[in-house]
Amino acid sequence: MEGDIVVLKxxxxxxxxxxxxxxxxxRIYLKWQKKAKANVAPFYRFPERIHQLPAQKEKLRQAKEESFIVHxxxxxxxxxxxxxxSDPEEVWCNLGMCQCATYKADHRPCKHIYKIAxxxxxI
Incomplete structure (x- = not known):
């Protein structure tokens, strides 16, 4: 009887x-998922309808076809x-902003943002 109690414990x-x-x-997995979402959140702040505009489709085409140097x-x-x-100089960029003139002009994803995405x- 006492041996059964020990086994049960x-x-x-x-x-x-x-x-x-x-x-x-x-818990670790959920923290990792939350961090991963936070890292890509800047790109998803742009509404989906923006990516459907003709000018944005052209920027996406450039991102796919042009050769880029990325550090x-x-x-x-x-x-x-x-x-x-085709760029005159290197720019700093992330998924939510870019230093290029195109992004500064319209605050929509440029070819650099699309390339990183x-x-x-x-995408």
Whole structure:
């Protein structure tokens, strides 16, 4: 009888440890998902309808077809110095803003933002 109680306590202890480990793993996974969402959120602030405009489709085409030199400062967040072969100089860019004249003129995604979004698999 006493041996059964010891075995039962060991089984209950093992189940508690098992559940605690899984709860910890789930917590880490959820934190990772939240962080990943935060890193791409700047791109998703642009409404979907903007990407359907003819000028935006042209910028996306340029991002797909032009050759770019990209130096990531923070690849996870999409922060990079980027230069297309047709650009006069390198600009700083991330998924939500860019230093190029095109972005400064209309505050819509430029070919640089689209290029980073393409590289990160967001498009």
């Amino acid at each position: 060991i089984i209950i202890g093992a189940v508690v440890v098992f559940l605690a480990v899984w709860a910890w793993k789930i 990531f400062q923070d690849e996870e967040k999409g922060l990079a110095r980027i230069k297309a072969e 393409l590289m990160k698999g967001l």
